[in-house]
Amino acid sequence: xxxxxxxxxxxxxxxxxxxxxxxxxxxxxxxxxxxxxxxxxxxxxxxxxxxxxxxxxxxxxxxxxxxxxxxxxxxxxxxxxxxxxxxxxxxxxxxxxxxxxxxxxxxxxx
Amino acid sequence: xxxxxxxxxxxxxxxxxxxxxxxxxxxxxxxxxxxxxxxxxxxxxxxxxxxxxxxxxxxxxxxxxxxxxxxxxxxxxxxxxxxxxxxxxxxxxxxxxxxxxxxxxxxxxxxxxxxxxxxxx
Numbered sequence: 001x002x003x004x005x006x007x008x009x010x011x012x013x014x015x016x017x018x019x020x021x022x023x024x025x026x027x028x029x030x031x032x033x034x035x036x037x038x039x040x041x042x043x044x045x046x047x048x049x050x051x052x053x054x055x056x057x058x059x060x061x062x063x064x065x066x067x068x069x070x071x072x073x074x075x076x077x078x079x080x081x082x083x084x085x086x087x088x089x090x091x092x093x094x095x096x097x098x099x100x101x102x103x104x105x106x107x108x109x110x
Numbered sequence: 111x112x113x114x115x116x117x118x119x120x121x122x123x124x125x126x127x128x129x130x131x132x133x134x135x136x137x138x139x140x141x142x143x144x145x146x147x148x149x150x151x152x153x154x155x156x157x158x159x160x161x162x163x164x165x166x167x168x169x170x171x172x173x174x175x176x177x178x179x180x181x182x183x184x185x186x187x188x189x190x191x192x193x194x195x196x197x198x199x200x201x202x203x204x205x206x207x208x209x210x211x212x213x214x215x216x217x218x219x220x221x222x223x224x225x226x227x228x229x230x231x
Contacts, residue, residue: 002156036217044223045114046206051217089157091218097170101149103156 003100004029004090011108017078020105022090023071028100030071034093037066037075039086040104046089050075077107085109112137114207114222121228128194128227132207139188140165145210146190147218148181150203158203162210163190202229 005023012018022029022037029035037050048057050066053073063078073092077084090102118130132146139146147162161171163181171179180193190207205227209220 002158004156006156034216038218038221045221046208046218047221048217048219051215051219057215057219091157091159093216096173098172099147099159099162101157101159 002103003094004092004102006088006090006102006105008103009106009108011110012077012080013110014080014082016080017076018080018107019077020075020088020090020107022073022075022092022102024073024092024100025071028092028094029068029073031095032093033068035066035068035073036091037064037073038089038091040089041086049088080109082109112209112220114209114220116205116207116222116225118225118227120226121230122197123231124198124229125196128192128197128201128205128229130192130205130207130225130227132190132192132222134188134190134209138185139183139190140185143212145170145212146181146183147208147210148190148192149206149208149218150201151206151224152200152203157206160192160194160205197229199229201227203227 035053038046040046053068054066113135115133122128145162148160163169178195204224206224207222208218211219
């Protein structure tokens with residue numbers, strides 16, 4: 001069981017918006033703004049999509065956005081495209097210089 | 111552009127020590143304010159942070175693995191290494207090397223493709 005809870009799967013049609021949740025505790029997600037999100041295609045290296053809860057690295061589409069409320073962080077992908085179909089993982093800093101991850105969410109573009 | 115490549119035995123026997131190497135290309139492992147991390151993913155499960163080492167040599171480990179893990183850096187080879195002792199079959203996983211960049215990013219911004227390690231006799 002992963003430290004952060006994500007839905008196993010989400011799906012959406014092209015052009016729609018989807019949101020992936022990431023629920024932690026008051027020792028990680030709820031306590032720090034060090035939540036990040038990663039996209040991973042099968043057999044490929046994960047790619048940083050969101051850091052600091054809502055910031056996008058250079059080169060990441062503005063269709064990707066992040067937010068946080070209490071112990072739950074969220075990744076929203078708007079204007080869904082076929083190329084967005086991948087696995088998504090959230091991560092958060094936890095007290096005592098440790099990091100935790102979610103179990104991952106498989107996004108299917110219908 | 112910095113790239114990471116994991117390497118090491120794909121098969122380790124139970125109770126033995128798993129040893130992996132992460133080779134950094136496109137940059138120097140000892141430069142900048144980076145942490146070099148190891149993360150793993152057992153089949154069908156989520157990612158698990160194993161630990162990290164700073165360019166100064168200081169380390170942080172997952173408390174659940176701390177007694178069995180050693181992460182080190184060899185600047186002359188531009189490599190980071192992971193050693194995990196007394197492994198069990200449950201530790202069969204894809205092992206990733208990742209660079210953690212501090213402020214203002216504070217995230218794992220560069221990853222290797224991962225290497226599958228199977229623990230089996």
